[in-house]
Amino acid sequence: MDTKYFVNPKLVVCEWIPMGVNNLVSLNRHLGSHKKYTAPTAFGMKGEVQNLEDGTFKMESSGCFLQPVHFTISGELKAIIKNHHSDTDAKGLDIDKDGACYIGLEFDRQIEIAHIKDIIGNIEAQFASQFLPILTDTQMSLLKCSYGTKDNSKLCESLSSYAMVITDGVGVNITSTQEFLEDESAKNLLTPITDWIIGHYSTNECHIFIGVKALVCVGVPDAQLCNLLKKVLFQYTLFNISLRLYSTMWANMKILSGMGQTIPNSNYKDLKADNNKLADLQNDFSKHKIVCEQIKKTVESKLNTLEEDISGKKSPLYLNLKKGYLEEVEKSQDRSVLIDQMTIDIQALRDQMQQRMSLIITKNGERLNLTLLVLTIFSVIGIGEVLGFSTDKVLLVTVVLSPFILFVIRGFIQYRKDYKDGK
C-alpha cells in the first residue's frame, strides 16, 4: 500500500485550561508582554523560594521559556514556547482569557499521515510538562477535577485535546469532500488522524474534514476561514472536555449511590470512612460546579463572537458550529442541575449517616452501662463471699445473673464489631 503524506502541514493542538481574565493578565504582566521583550522568560521551574529575605535562591530544575509575540493584556497571549532559550523545537502558543489554548507548529516538508497522531501525542506531552507547572494551584485543582485525576503527573497524560491539520495537499486531487469520501480508494486516507469523520465541508477553496479526534483542512485557508477553524477546533475540544467531565461526575454519582445502599449495615468504622469519602465527593462536586460555570461562560463568550462572524452567513459550517456551541451551553446547564441534585443527595446521605452513627453510639452506651451494672453485682457477690454468704445464695445469685452475663458478652462482641480499628 502506498504511503500517504500531508504536504507542508501546519499542526494545531487545542486544549482547554481554566484561565479567566485575572490569570491571563497576571501571565501577561509576569511575562512582560507590554515591555516587548525580545528574549524569553523562564516559568514553571520546579521548587519554590524558601525565604524572600535571601537575595539569591536555588531551584530544583529549569522550566519552560515563553517569548511574547502578540498580546492584549486581558484578552489573549501569543508566545513562542520552548524548553530552553536556544531550543530549536519551539512551538507557537496562543491562549485567551476563555482558556482556549492552541499549540501550533508547521513543517516545510511532507509528513506521513499515519505519523501525525504520534506527533500530536508528543506535542500534548511536551505542552503538559511545559505549561501546566505555570498554572496556579487553583487552576490545577480545577483541571484535575475535570479529568478525574488526583495527581499532577497523571494529568499530564490525560489531557484530552482536539487537533487540526492544515495541509497544502494529501497526494490526491480533491474536487469536493463529498466526492472524496465516496471514492473507495481515498475515503479512508485521513482516518488515521481524524478517526470517524463526522462532518465535511468544501468552502473558501478548502476542503474540511471533521473527525472525532481531529479535523483536516486541505487547501490554503484565508484569514476568515482560519478564524472559523480555530472556533471549530475549540468547540470540539470543549466537547471532549464535557465528555470527560461528565464521566468523572458519573463515577462520583456511582460511588454516592453505593454508599446509600451500605449505610443501614455499616459499622462505626465504615461510617467514619464513608463520611470522609463524602466530604471528598462534596469537594469534587463543588469544583465540578465551578468548572461547569467556567465552561458555560467560555461557551457564551465564544458564541457572542461567533454571532458577529456569522451574521448573514448561511454556510453549514457556521451553522453547525453555532449548533455545537449551543449544545455545549445546554449540556453545561444539564450538568449544573445534576450537581445540585447530587448536593442534595450528599446532604441526605450525611443525615442518614449521622443517624446511624448516633444509633450505634447509643446502643453501645447502653451495653456499657449494663456491663458496669454486672460488674457491680460481681463486686457485691465478691463482698458476699468475703462476708461468708452460703454457697446456695451465691449459686442463686449467679443463676439470676446468667442472662445478664450472656447479654454483656453479646454486647461486647457487637461493640468490637462496630468499633474495631475505628477510633
Next chain:
Amino acid sequence: MEINTLSQVSIDKDQKCILFAYSLYTNEQEYTYLQYTAACALVFYLSQKGFFNYNLNELLVYDYKEERRYIWESKKFMADINILRDNGLLLRARSRSKTSHDVNAHQCTILGHQYVKYLLNTSPEIKKTFDNIKRELSCNGGEIKKIKLLNDAPHLCCRYQSQPIKGFLKSFAQSPDNSSKIPPHNPFFI
C-alpha cells in the same frame, strides 16, 4: 562556545560589569537565581562605590520581600539587563515562593559564564575592574557577601559582618521634624 562567537558579543562596560556581578551569584547549570530586587540593591551599592554611573535618584515601586516599597532602579540599568538577555548572557525567570506566586529573578547563563571567562582572559582592563568589583563584594576571607533583604535596608552579609546598603529603600512616611519635601504649591481642582 567558539571564541569567535564570544568575540562578536557587543556590550558596553556597564553591561559587562552587571554580567560579572550576576556570574558571582548565579549559574544556569546550578539553577541558582538572583532576585531582581537584590540585583538592584547590589548595583545601587556598586554605583555608590563608583563602578557604575547610574542616576541614583530614580525610583521604582516594586516587591521588597512581601511588601511593595519604593526602591532604586535606573531605567538605564533595566535596559542593560535586557541587552544582556537579548545576547543570551542573562536569563529572566519568574518563580514561586512559599508566600507569593511570583518572584522576578535572573541568572547568568552558561554562555554568560563563558563570556566572563573570555573577558578575564582577553582584556586586562576589564579584568582589573572585575577584580575590584569582586574585592568590593568579598569578605576578608574571600567569601562573596550574601545579599539579605532586611526590613531596614538590604544588607551585604558575611560571617562577621552585615553591612546595610543605605539609601536603596525610600520611605515617604512623614515625621514631625521632617517637613514636606514637595516643592511649594497651591491647591488645584480639575
